[in-house]
Amino acid sequence: MGRYALRRLLQAIPVLVGTTFFIFVIVYALPGDPIQALGGDRRMDPVIARALRDKFGLDDPLLVQYWHYLTGIFSGNFGTTFRGVEVSSIFAGKFQVTLQLALTALVMEAIIGVGLGLWSALRRGRWQDQFVLAVTLLLVSIPPLVMGFVLQLWLGVKFKLGTGIELVPVAGIGAGEKSYLLPGFVLATTSIAYLTRLTRTSLMETLRSDFIRTAVAKGMPRRRVLGRHALRNSLIPLVTYLGADLGALMGGAVITETIFNLPGIGLQLFQSVYLRENTVVVGIVTVLVLIYVVANLVVDLLYAVLDPRIRYE
Amino acid sequence: MTNPSVDTHLLPADRSAEPLLAVDNLHVEFKTRQGLVRAVNGVSYSLSAGETLAVLGESGSGKSVTAQAIMGILDMPPARIPKGEVRFHGTDMLRLSEEARTQIRGQRIAMIFQDALSALNPVFTVGWQIAEMFRVHKGMSKKQGYAKAVELMERVRIPAAKQRVHDYPHQFSGGMRQRIMIAMSIALDPEVLIADEPTTALDVTVQAQIMELLAELQRESNMGLILITHDLGVVADVADKIAVMYGGRIVEHALVHDVYASPAHPYSKGLLESIPRVDLKGQDLYAIKGLPPNLLDMPTGCAFHPRCPYRRDNCVTDVPPLYEISGTRSSACHYFREVLDGTSG
Ligand SMILES: Nc1ncnc2c1ncn2[C@@H]1O[C@H](COP(=O)(O)OP(=O)(O)OP(=O)(O)O)[C@@H](O)[C@H]1O
Ligand SMILES: [Mg+2]
Numbered sequence: 001m002g003r004y005a006l007r008r009l010l011q012a013i014p015v016l017v018g019t020t021f022f023i024f025v026i027v028y029a030l031p032g033d034p035i036q037a038l039g040g041d042r043r044m045d046p047v048i049a050r051a052l053r054d055k056f057g058l059d060d061p062l063l064v065q066y067w068h069y070l071t072g073i074f075s076g077n078f079g080t081t082f083r084g085v086e087v088s089s090i091f092a093g094k095f096q097v098t099l100q101l102a103l104t105a106l107v108m109e110a111i112i113g114v115g116l117g118l119w120s121a122l123r124r125g126r127w128q129d130q131f132v133l134a135v136t137l138l139l140v141s142i143p144p145l146v147m148g149f150v151l152q153l154w155l156g157v158k159f160k161l162g163t164g165i166e167l168v169p170v171a172g173i174g175a176g177e178k179s180y181l182l183p184g185f186v187l188a189t190t191s192i193a194y195l196t197r198l199t200r201t202s203l204m205e206t207l208r209s210d211f212i213r214t215a216v217a218k219g220m221p222r223r224r225v226l227g228r229h230a231l232r233n234s235l236i237p238l239v240t241y242l243g244a245d246l247g248a249l250m251g252g253a254v255i256t257e258t259i260f261n262l263p264g265i266g267l268q269l270f271q272s273v274y275l276r277e278n279t280v281v282v283g284i285v286t287v288l289v290l291i292y293v294v295a296n297l298v299v300d301l302l303y304a305v306l307d308p309r310i311r312y313e
Numbered sequence: 314m315t316n317p318s319v320d321t322h323l324l325p326a327d328r329s330a331e332p333l334l335a336v337d338n339l340h341v342e343f344k345t346r347q348g349l350v351r352a353v354n355g356v357s358y359s360l361s362a363g364e365t366l367a368v369l370g371e372s373g374s375g376k377s378v379t380a381q382a383i384m385g386i387l388d389m390p391p392a393r394i395p396k397g398e399v400r401f402h403g404t405d406m407l408r409l410s411e412e413a414r415t416q417i418r419g420q421r422i423a424m425i426f427q428d429a430l431s432a433l434n435p436v437f438t439v440g441w442q443i444a445e446m447f448r449v450h451k452g453m454s455k456k457q458g459y460a461k462a463v464e465l466m467e468r469v470r471i472p473a474a475k476q477r478v479h480d481y482p483h484q485f486s487g488g489m490r491q492r493i494m495i496a497m498s499i500a501l502d503p504e505v506l507i508a509d510e511p512t513t514a515l516d517v518t519v520q521a522q523i524m525e526l527l528a529e530l531q532r533e534s535n536m537g538l539i540l541i542t543h544d545l546g547v548v549a550d551v552a553d554k555i556a557v558m559y560g561g562r563i564v565e566h567a568l569v570h571d572v573y574a575s576p577a578h579p580y581s582k583g584l585l586e587s588i589p590r591v592d593l594k595g596q597d598l599y600a601i602k603g604l605p606p607n608l609l610d611m612p613t614g615c616a617f618h619p620r621c622p623y624r625r626d627n628c629v630t631d632v633p634p635l636y637e638i639s640g641t642r643s644s645a646c647h648y649f650r651e652v653l654d655g656t657s658g
Contacts, residue, residue, distance in 0.1 A: 214432045217386050
């Protein structure tokens, strides 16, 4: 298992190189001149512009620039922005916010999604099941952007002004953990819907398996058949979804953090793309890819714990 | 004065003539999108302690559905039992509460399935799955349960049982897995064991070992055994009685040696003639012509008539009753006498 983990981590290196290069090229191809952008509306002194271009090697060929960047990363140096700020100091504290947001969303997703899914599978075909299915359809079809603004308006403005009660904070992270509840929920909605359906299907499929029939034939009470024999088997496919979703949630944080004004990596990414801070953009993406790779590795290892048929050499 | 609160429903009671298990005029139907599938249409058979009943018939004839109805493990819906009784010690189990049935399942009537790999839970060790019987039904501790599991695994002759008790089903060979399944089913000394094609998924040599094991366990414990199989070859050595099913009905019910000596239904006759025989090696195997009946659209009259070499006009119109030929023998063929004599066909 240890060797398997190591091999997987080594396999991540080409993935990392490929994705960062891809991002590098895209950012490079963006229209406009980052040095001119520094000066805002005024034209920049050509001498200073020249000096900056040389300092950051902006006139080197793309591959050379990329090489400088890559070697920097592997020695733990994410570089500096054109304004001379260390990229790593921009990161400080921000990944934590985003990670906390994504984890809040993940936990909500797991509890609500799996819970609803199991519940509706056990009431298959009845009105409760139909109701859950309809709700998931609704959740999938509302974009998080709309959901975010609407909830913000209802809970933060209308409800609060009407009753004077603040149920949950609707912007910023001033209130600590509680601040993440609403953004976490908005971020999680689509995944909750998918996970509900996935869980429902998975449990229904498990309940049709031969070994469930065996458990009933053994005279096991229904509660035990469901709770011991069916549950663990039906959770296996969900783990993959949850693990892969952590990466998607961190990516989705761009929109959520912008709506809710959370000082996380998503908001930073949004601003940096806008300001053409190439090193920051590529740096953020690199770390996101790394998190994604690690999350997938954890999923695969967890898989082996849940399903004894899977062995990694 | 009698005490009315005494729970008598499972006592042998006064119906001493009642066999251990009696299936009586059982009907099972499934509601499907294509229509109503009448999988079992009036099946009756019975079983006494220590007796082996072989249930034969080709795929789709309703053998498994009947067994599942006895166990009470049919999914209802889509299944429905519109008619019939399944009496255990004289009590109709179809009318018992779910709790009462759960008390019988596994403890007094147990079942073995065809494919042990899919019938065992992949995420629990075999020891856990056997021990569960003792832990849930007998309230034993984990440790006692595992000790019992090892004992049972030794009884069904799994080598190095003590070490293997913590292995998972996929780590065993097919034959060993079926032994685990058997160990689990006999854990609580059931009075009736239903084995639904227990050897179909196995190699021929392993098949013989499993059949031997079953026969031996049955002799030791005097349980009634219902052996469901396609394979008439297996039956001769182990069974006492045979029930041949076709299209959800019993077409012949008889003692084994009677059937082998001279079948009383054209379908049983066809089955017998399709057994591979060493002395006829190299010749083409006889196969019953035609296809099994479509349960959604059963032939009129005798369901076997489209394939029957003995067919007469009334076979197409009249459903044959199960004619009683002797005390131990019956056949659902209008012309069973001709079949017995071996004329025509
Ligand atoms: N859940 C179900 N829904 C609809 N039809 C079913 C269902 N279960 C069984 N049947 C039908 O009932 C009929 C009898 O099936 P059964 O499994 O008893 O056959 P069998 O004699 O055991 O055959 P085999 O030898 O292949 O196991 C089949 O035609 C099958 O299609
Ligand atoms: Mg079957």
